[in-house]
Amino acid sequence: IKDFPGGSGDKLVPFKQDGKRMSAAYRRLSNGMGLLLVVPDSSLYGESNLLGIRILLIMALTLAVAGFTSFSKLKRLFSPLNELNEAMTHMNGETTDLTLPESGNDEIGQLTDAIKYMAGKLETYLHFVNQMAYTDSLTGAGNKLAFTNVVKHLDEQARKDPSFSYTVVFFDVNNLKFINDTFGHMQGDRYLLGVYKLLRSIFPNSPIYRIGGDEFILLPQEEELVEIEGKLAKLEAEVSGRSEAPLWTDRLSVAWGKANFIEGLDTSFDSVFQRAEQAMYERKRQMGALR
Numbered sequence: 001i002k003d004f005p006g007g008s009g010d011k012l013v014p015f016k017q018d019g020k021r022m023s024a025a026y027r028r029l030s031n032g033m034g035l036l037l038v039v040p041d042s043s044l045y046g047e048s049n050l051l052g053i054r055i056l057l058i059m060a061l062t063l064a065v066a067g068f069t070s071f072s073k074l075k076r077l078f079s080p081l082n083e084l085n086e087a088m089t090h091m092n093g094e095t096t097d098l099t100l101p102e103s104g105n106d107e108i109g110q111l112t113d114a115i116k117y118m119a120g121k122l123e124t125y126l127h128f129v130n131q132m133a134y135t136d137s138l139t140g141a142g143n144k145l146a147f148t149n150v151v152k153h154l155d156e157q158a159r160k161d162p163s164f165s166y167t168v169v170f171f172d173v174n175n176l177k178f179i180n181d182t183f184g185h186m187q188g189d190r191y192l193l194g195v196y197k198l199l200r201s202i203f204p205n206s207p208i209y210r211i212g213g214d215e216f217i218l219l220p221q222e223e224e225l226v227e228i229e230g231k232l233a234k235l236e237a238e239v240s241g242r243s244e245a246p247l248w249t250d251r252l253s254v255a256w257g258k259a260n261f262i263e264g265l266d267t268s269f270d271s272v273f274q275r276a277e278q279a280m281y282e283r284k285r286q287m288g289a290l291r
Contacts, residue, residue, distance in 0.1 A: 255284035
């Protein structure tokens with residue numbers, strides 16, 4: 001012990017005994033005696049190795065949990081973003097019907113709310129644009145573009161369903177040229193608007209289209225179609241009652257002609273339209289009305 005190679009201290013001295021790796025440490029005590037400690041390396045380093053393995057396992061588990069948590073957060077982040085992107089892709093000039101993720105208190109929720117607000121504004125704007133595009137600016141009736149679209153629809157329906165039928169009433173405003181030339185176009189517009197309001201009061205539930213300066217088309221619907229003869233008689237009575245009004249612009253007058261789509265005879269809207277137009281001109285001739 002006196003010649004212990006490590007001296008007295010904390011230094012470990014490795015050696016082999018019977019083929020096993022050993023370590024020894026020697027310390028001199030205050031009473032003059034010496035303490036020699038000899039242990040196998042397997043006992044000395046086994047716990048530290050096990051501790052290292054445990055630390056590595058804990059670190060690996062921690063990284064796995066952190067990775068899963070990050071993936072879950074990213075999934076929660078990207079899932080609503082993908083929904084928003086898909087919704088915006090489907091939003092175009094024809095529809096604002098969007099399927100959006102539920103709003104929340106985070107940034108994604110704020111973005112969702114902003115897109116909902118934008119979609120609402122866009123829907124209002126599109127409604128306004130459609131009204132402007134398909135509405136006659138003077139009277140509020142459907143315009144020529146709206147009428148053209150309806151004609152295409154009627155022709156398609158007639159081709160698909162042989163039993164499909166409809167009625168066309170052609171109105172031509174009397175005396176408009178005389179009023180324009182005599183009293184000016186502002187009074188002519190007032191007169192034209194008065195005729196449209198009269199037609200609308202008698203046919204409140206059917207579409208009316210202004211297809212020319214003084215020409216209107218009525219497509220009577222449902223109960224108004226059933227009562228068409230009575231309503232046209234009411235119109236004649238209204239016109240007759242205004243014929244002696246003091247002001248020319250109050251003498252609302254209109255000629256009309258009616259035709260029905262006939263299966264086997266009519267192949268398109270045009271033929272029905274032409275018969276209604278011919279009937280209107282015949283009535284105008286009978287009335288002796290001014291153009």
